[in-house]
Amino acid sequence: MIDFWLAAGLLLLVALSFLLIPVLRERRAQREEDRTALNVALYQERVAELQSQQAEGVLDAAQMDSGRAEAARELLADTEGVAPARVSHLGKPLPLLAAVLVPVLGLGLYLHFGASDKVELTREFAQAPQSMQEMTQRLERAVAAQPDSAEGVYFLGRTYMAQDRPADAAKMFERAVNLAGRQPELLGQWAQAQYFADNKKWSDKVQALTDEALKADPKEVTSLGLLGIAAFEGERYQDAIDYWNRLLAQLPPQDKSREALQGGITRATEKLQASGGKVAQAPATKAAALLKVRVDLASELKAKVQPGDSVFIFARATSGPPAPLAAKRLTVADLPVTVELGDADAMMPQLKLSNFPEVQLVARISRAGQPTAGEWVGRSGPLASSTTAPQTLTIDSPDK
Structure with a gap:
């Protein structure tokens, strides 16, 4: 200073x-x-x-x-x-x-x-902390200086969890939810901190938080792991196996926590078998949808478009939400082109091609770069999302 x-x-x-x-x-x-x-x-x-x-x-x-x-x-x-x-x-x-x-x-x-406290914090954060306690003190001062920073509050909550202070962490995660909205990850972190703050006692509050998180994102990892822990502690070993298997499917192959998680599944399996139970087979996973479509431009329109005009190619449910289930963006200069639309191109995790039995393919040219409105469009008829045969789509009609 x-x-x-x-x-x-x-x-x-x-x-x-x-x-x-x-x-x-x-x-x-x-x-x-x-x-x-x-x-x-x-x-x-x-x-x-x-x-x-x-x-x-x-x-x-x-x-x-x-x-x-x-x-x-x-x-x-x-x-x-x-x-x-x-x-x-x-x-x-x-x-x-x-x-x-x-x-x-x-x-x-x-x-x-003035902001002398923020100036001092900036100088402090420019240097690496020497201990976890020093890092915690910095984050606490940062949150005090910027009480509306959801990011600062979130990291302070994570730090409290690392220091085995779940009650303080639960307060921080609740505050982060109030600042940033009810995002699935924040809800899962809040539920986990609340569970350990209550001495590993499952409560209606924790159940409501995990239910809300998984409803918004069925792959929310913290909620899946927490539900597995609670099921194991409650001797509901089949539920624990199911939750942990769902979590295992979300982790990348190189994730170090996979080994510990697999060990938990093994212990739950052993306890279930020791009690006379039998491990239920996991339901067959629905095959991921993948549509291959060739998009071309009608010859009579080639003189009416420009090479830099945007081309939006997407699939949407014939009966369901109007939002695209999978989409790609190209330009007129790329036509003709063959693209693949699949679950990996999903706009939102809960809206995948494989979740809807019937879809429609759409290709739209928009000079303004707007995916919802343009000058020219091509549409396919209804087809099954499980279709494997290549499809052809021609942009040939005014977009109305």
Whole structure:
């Protein structure tokens, strides 16, 4: 903070100079006025002396005029170059008072409205923390300085969980949800922290949070893992196996937690078998949908489009939400082209091609780059989302 205060001090000196320079100039002008008044008094004294000598008969009229002229020349020489006196309407007290009040008022306003705490935090975060406790203290000060930052609140909650402070973490995740909205990941983190804060006791609140998270995103990993833990602790081993298998399917092959998760599934399987139960076979996974379509432009339209016009190719459910289930964006210059639309191109996790039995293919040209409205369009008839045969789609009609 030293460099900041040095810079502030220099700016303050510049501001004060605008107030003090006029005062110094006024003092200089006063000195010049005093010198002029002295010269005038000396001139008058010299003239009086000449008049006295003339009255005594020492000087005649010619000598008197010569002496008066000499005194006048000396007065003019002494006063030459002196600027005319300036009239000040402010006086001396007001600028001096302002010179005192400006720094005091500026400091007060900065301490009230300024961001010295944020400047200090920025300097601290530029250096790596030496311990987890130091990192926690930094995050706490950051949240205090920026209480509306959902990201800061979220990371503080994660830090509290790492320090085995689930009650504090639950408060932070609840706060993050209020700031950023009820996002599935935040709901899952909140539910997990609340579960451990309640000493691993399942509650209606935790159930509601996990239900809401999985409804918005069936692949939300924290909720799946938590439900598996709760099921295992409640000796509902088949449920634990099912939840953990769903979680295992979401983890990448190189994820280090896969080994621990697989170990939990193995232990749940052993306990289920030891109690006389039998592991239920997981339902067959629905095959991922993949549609292959060749898109071309009608010959009569080639002179009416431009190479840079956007081309949106998408599939949407014939009975269901109007939003595209899978989409790709190209340009007219790419036509003709063959593309694949599948579950990997889903716009939202819960809206996949494989979740809808029948879809329609659409290709739209939009000069403005808007996927919902354009100049020309081509549409297919209804077809099954499980179709494997290549499809052909021609853009040939005005988009109405």
